[in-house]
Amino acid sequence: MNITIGQYYPTNSNIHKLDARTKILSTFIYILAIFFAKSFISYNLCALFLIFCINISKVPFKMLLGGLKSILIIIIFTVLMNMFLIRSGDVLIKFWIINITSDGVIMTFRLVARLILLVVGTSILTLSTTPIALTEGMEVLLKPYKKIGVPAHEIAMMMSISLRFIPTLIDELDKIKKAQMARGADFDTGNIVAKAKSMVPLLVPLFVSAFRRAEELAMAMEARCYRGDINRTKMKKLEYKKNDFIAYSVIGIVFVLVLILR
C-alpha cells in the first residue's frame, strides 16, 4: 500500500534541501511581492523569479500545472466578472448588454497573472517540502508568537499526528468497506440518497475506531511523559546552512526590486 499525503515530489534539488523555514518565509515574501506588484515589469520580474525556482527545483512543469487545474473555475469566474463588469476606460467591444473596456482587460490580465503566480509559487513549497518538515518549520516560526497565545507546539503536534494517522485510517476504511461488502452492502448503485445512506456503515465504524485510537494514543503519550510543551527538547534542531542565506538574499533582492519597480 502506498499513500502519499500532500504533493511532495522528491528530486533532491537544492530547493528541496533548503531549510523548511527558509522556504516558508521566502514563499511569504514572494506572495507579498506579488501583491505589491502593479507594473508590467514587476510582474515579469516575479514570473522570472518563479521560472528560475522551478528550474532549480527540477519538479516537472506538469506537476505544477496540476495545482492550477484545481483553481481553473476560480480563474474563469474572475475573467468573466472583470471582463463584463468593469465599465471604466475605452470601450473595446460593445455587444447587446456586454461592454468590454480596456480597463477591464488590463484588470483581468493582472488578476489572472496574480492568481497563477500565487498558486504555482506556493505549489513549489509543497512539492519540495515534506509535510513533516513543513510542520516543524511552522512550529519554530510560530514559537515567538506563543506569548500572544498562538499554540505553536500544539498545532504542530496535531499536524504531525494527523500525518501519522491518515494512512492508517485510509487503510482501515478500506478494510471496513470490504467487510461491509461481505455483509451484502452495496456502495456503487442507487441514487444520491441511497449512496449517502450507504456511507453510514462505513463512517460509524471509522469514527468509533478513530476515537478509540485517539484515546489509546493519548494514554501512550502520557505514559511516555508527554505533557505539552513543558521542558521539552528536540533531537534534531533546525539549522540554517549556506544555501539558506543565499536564498534569503535572492528573495530579498527580488522583493526590493519589485518595490522599486512597482
Add this chain to the structure above:
Amino acid sequence: MDFIKSKNLKYEYVKVEDDNKKEIIEALKGVDINIKKGEFVAVLGQNGSGKSTFAKLINGLNTLSGGTLFVKGLDTSEIDNIWEIRKNVGMVFQNPDNQIIATIVEEDVAFGPENIGMPPEEIVENVDKALKAVSMEEFREDAPMYLSGGQKQRVAIAGVLAMKPECIVLDEPTAMLDPKGRQEVLSTITRLNKEEKITIVLITHYMEEAALADRIIVINNGEVAIEGTPKEVFKNVELMKKLHLDVPQVTELSYYINKANKKMPNDVLEIESFVESINKIGLKKGFEYKKVERETEEEKEPILEIKNLSCIYSEGTAFEKVALKDVNLTINKGEFIGLIGHTGSGKSTLIQHLNALIKAEKGNIYFKGVDINSDRKRLKEVREKIGLVFQYPEHQIFEATIYDEVAFGPKNCGVDGEELDRRVKEALSFVGIKEDYYKKSPFELSGGQKRRVAIASILAMKPEILILDEPMAGLDPFGRDEILGNIKRLHKELGMTIILVSHSMEDISSIADKILVMNKGCVEMFDRVEKVFEKEKRLEEIGLSVPQLTKVFSRLDINVSKNIFNVKEGAEILISALEK
C-alpha cells in the same frame, strides 16, 4: 530491594449504566504484589481480571483508591512523583498502531527523551542504543506504516528504552501479532531482561509467554489467585482451568500421568524433560495404539473448486507482488478446513477471492459448479452463500441496536418480514446472546460478546460456506473457547462447510478435518490433519509447528497413530504404555 511494592492495593471506579444506575466496580480488591529489581514477572489473568488496571497503576495512568503502591520507593498516589515514576517505568501497549506518534521511526523513539527534556546529543546517543537493543537500527529512517506488527512493537519498546527506564511494563504486547512477530517481541523482552537487567512486567494471557518468566502472578477477579515460578503455577492444572486459563500441553499431560503413576513428576514444562522423564520410567516394548478413524465413505460432493488461481498486486510496477501462485483446491460439502500460514503467505488474498471481494483475474472459482465471477450482478448472492467473517469483526459494528446490527446483512440480501425476524433471532441465540439484549447498543458489550454479535450478523445471511479469518485473535482463553465452541456447533449441528484461518495449530487440530498450509502464495500442504502433522520437519522449515502432544508422540519410541489431539486421550494412552 523491591522495585514495585504494593500492599492491600485497591482500585475501584464508577460505572454508569444506561438507565443512570451507578455501580461501583472493584477492579482490584486489595492485592499484595512485590516485584524485585531485575525480575521478569508475568501477570496472567482473564479479561476483566484487573491485570491491566494493575499495569496502569504502576505507571501512574490510574490512581489507586486504597492501600499503597510504591515504585522505586516513590509513592504512586503522590502526584509530584508521577513524572519521575513514568521516566523509570516504561509502558508498552497492545495495539502497535496506536502508540507510535511520529512518522519516522527514529523520531518516534526520540519522543520520550524529548518529553523529559534530555539534551539533544544525549537523545541521539540513546536513540541509537535503543534501536540497536531491539535490532531495528536499519529501519531508523523508515515510516512506521510500512513495518510489520512485530517490528512496530519493537519500535514501541525502543521508544521506552530510550528514556533509560529501570522497568518496562508490557500490557498484552503480542495479542495482535502473528507468531513470527510474537517471537520477535518475546526474544527482545527476554534479552533486555537478561543483558540489560531491566525489570520486566509482562501482562499476557498466553501461557507459553508466561512460561518464560521467573515468576508468574495469576490475577483473578481483582485478587491474586496463584503466585510462584512457572512450574509451581502451571502444575495447578485444575485450578488454572477453573480460572479459564491455559497450561502447556506437556504440563497437563504430566499432571494426568502423575495421578495414575507417581513416578512421573507433575510439573514438567518442556518437551525434552517430559520425554526424558517418560523414558526414565520406561515404555513397554512394542507398544502399539491405533485409533480407527471414522472415515465416512459417503459420496463427497464438491462445493467449492478453485482452479489455477493466481493473483499479482500492482503488476508491472516496482511494487509488484505475487500474492497467489497457481492455486488448485477442491473443498467438499460439510468439510472443516483449517487454513494456516504466515502473514504474507497469501491466505488473506485467497479468502477474499473466495467471496469475490477480489475478482479472480487469473483462474476460476466455482461454487457448486458455477463460476462466482461469471455474473458480476449476482455478487450479492455469492456473498450471501459464502459468508466471510473478517479479522476483528467487531470493528465493523455500526447500528444502534444489536438486533439491527444482525439484521443488516440479510436485509441487504432482500430478506424482510417474519423471515428476517426469525433469522436474526436464530443467529443471535446460536451465538448465545439472550433476548433481553436485543434492544441494547452493541457498543456496550464486552469484546468477546461484540465479536459474537458480528459473527451472528454473517450467520443471519444463512451462508452455506463460512470463512472466518482468525476469529479468536486478541481474545483471552475463555473468549476463545466460547467462539471455538460456537464454530464447532455450526459445523456439527448445521453441517456448514467451514474454513477457519488461525495461527494456532492446537486450536485447529482440535476441530478441523483437514489443514491447508499456505506458503509464499502457494498451497504447501492440503490434507487430513494427521497427514499434515507427519511432515513436522517441513512445517518447521516454513516457520510453523505442530502441537506439543504430536511432538511428544513423535519423540517417544512407541507406535501410536498420529490422530490423537486430545490431551486427556493422549495421557491415557501414555499411562497404558508406561512400565508399571
